Amino acid sequence: MNIMVVGGAGYIGSHAVRLLIAAGHQVTVYDNLSRGHRQAVPDGLLVEGDLTDRARVVSVLRECKIEAVMHFAAFALVNESVADPALYYRNNVIAALELLEAMREAEVTKIVFSSTTATYGEPATMPISEDTPQQPINPYGFTKLVIEKALADYASAYGLGYAALRYFNAAGAHPDGTIGEDHDPESHLIPVVLQVALGQREKITIFGDDFATPDGTCLRDYIHVEDLASAHLRALELIEPGKGVCINLGTGRGTSVREIVEACRKVTGHPIPAVMGDRRSGDPAELVADNRLAKELLDWTPKYDQIGSIVETAWRWHQSHPNGYAT
Numbered sequence: 001m002n003i004m005v006v007g008g009a010g011y012i013g014s015h016a017v018r019l020l021i022a023a024g025h026q027v028t029v030y031d032n033l034s035r036g037h038r039q040a041v042p043d044g045l046l047v048e049g050d051l052t053d054r055a056r057v058v059s060v061l062r063e064c065k066i067e068a069v070m071h072f073a074a075f076a077l078v079n080e081s082v083a084d085p086a087l088y089y090r091n092n093v094i095a096a097l098e099l100l101e102a103m104r105e106a107e108v109t110k111i112v113f114s115s116t117t118a119t120y121g122e123p124a125t126m127p128i129s130e131d132t133p134q135q136p137i138n139p140y141g142f143t144k145l146v147i148e149k150a151l152a153d154y155a156s157a158y159g160l161g162y163a164a165l166r167y168f169n170a171a172g173a174h175p176d177g178t179i180g181e182d183h184d185p186e187s188h189l190i191p192v193v194l195q196v197a198l199g200q201r202e203k204i205t206i207f208g209d210d211f212a213t214p215d216g217t218c219l220r221d222y223i224h225v226e227d228l229a230s231a232h233l234r235a236l237e238l239i240e241p242g243k244g245v246c247i248n249l250g251t252g253r254g255t256s257v258r259e260i261v262e263a264c265r266k267v268t269g270h271p272i273p274a275v276m277g278d279r280r281s282g283d284p285a286e287l288v289a290d291n292r293l294a295k296e297l298l299d300w301t302p303k304y305d306q307i308g309s310i311v312e313t314a315w316r317w318h319q320s321h322p323n324g325y326a327t
Contacts, residue, residue, distance in 0.1 A: 001236070002026045004066045004108075006099060007073030009036025009046065012114065012170055014179050016070055016229040017041065023233055028064045030057070031073065037325040040179050051095035054102045061106035068110035068239070069103060070232055071096065074144070077187055078118065078282075081140035092143035100154055110239045111151070112232050115164045115246070117221075117287055119145040126254075127290040130166075130246055137282060151244055159242045163235035168221035168250035168289050170228055172310040173317035180317030181225075182324030189260055190222070190311060194318045197270035204272060206257050208279035211286075219254035219286040224304035224313070234298040247297060250289025255307045267311045 003020055007013040008029030013036070020027050021042065029041050032050045049056045051073060060066070074092045075081070081088040103111065118141030119134045136142040147164075154160040171190050173180030181191050195201045209216040231249050238245065255263075265272045294300050304310050 002065045002067050004028045004030055004069045006030045006071045009041050010072055011181050012225055012228055013072035014040035015225045016232050019229045039325040051099050054098050057102035058105045061108050066108050070112045072114045078138050078140050081138050085139040088139045088143050093146050096147045111162045112235045113164045115166045116144050117166055117168050122284045126286050127288045129290040130293055155242050155244045161239040161241045162244040163239055164246040166248050168223050170225050171222045172224040172313040175313055177316040177320045190314050193264045196272045197268040198322050204274045205277040206274055207277050209276055213285055215256050215258045217257035219256050221250035221288045222255055223250050224310050227302040231300050234300050247294050248289045248291055250291050251302050251305055252289055252291045254288040263307045263311045267315050
């Protein structure tokens with residue numbers, strides 16, 4: 001199949017590109033490189049461009065005979081979305097709608113959309129199923145929910161087929177250590193902790209130890225980036241014209257902040273000093289997926305179901321690329 005991966009120079013998108021190629025698909029990466037990395041894309045696959053340039057997107061879709069799109073090109077920093085919501089509405093909503101219109105014009109009818117657990121906000125019960133009410137509490141989560149709603153409307157009105165995959169906490173790196181996580185600023189817990197082991201930070205601050213969890217620190221569901229990517233490939237096979245599905249992607253297991261720090265200490269052999277800080281506003285005590293629908297519809301089970309193995313792949317990447325993709 002000819003597939004365009006929008007945002008394929010980013011963290012999750014670049015891993016999806018690798019798996020698509022390995023599965024025999026023809027891949028075109030469309031990315032403006034505002035937050036992605038040219039080095040993460042195999043030679044000859046990158047088309048540099050912006051989604052708001054609809055004529056260019058239509059041209060690429062037609063010239064490359066694209067049959068399906070995977071859309072990863074969103075900004076995903078909660079605090080940034082609160083401080084600058086206009087940026088998120090422009091990039092995550094307006095640009096995504098331009099992509100959908102370009103697909104209509106080029107008669108491309110299949111899309112896998114990168115959504116998020118942030119659409120659920122602060123759920124009252126765990127684990128989080130696809131039926132959990134979606135009540136986002138920040139612009140990032142709301143912009144993703146807007147596109148989920150748009151996809152449903154496009155399916156009903158125009159025959160679009162889609163899968164919206166709601167990620168929990170993406171983590172880890174490609175097993176061979178050649179591509180991985182490189183954000184600026186870095187906000188994800190595992191790479192931040194590993195920066196201490198690399199000597200780039202003095203210590204890690206744990207934000208709150210009085211949550212209603214077994215060790216008092218927040219629980220999150222960490223899903224390996226390769227497992228996320230494999231779910232996208234399986235979702236492609238599920239899509240039907242005029243129909244859509246929304247699916248949670250997580251392991252179904254919560255790991256606490258303390259457990260992450262300890263796993264990083266064990267993997268790296270570094271003591272990784274940790275200090276306690278105050279809770280951050282809006283941090284839920286627990287966010288864990290009910291992943292039964294993914295297992296049922298996608299015949300998908302995470303390969304990386306232990307936090308130690310996830311951290312090992314992340315450490316392999318960060319050791320060989322201490323400054324990310326920068327040379």
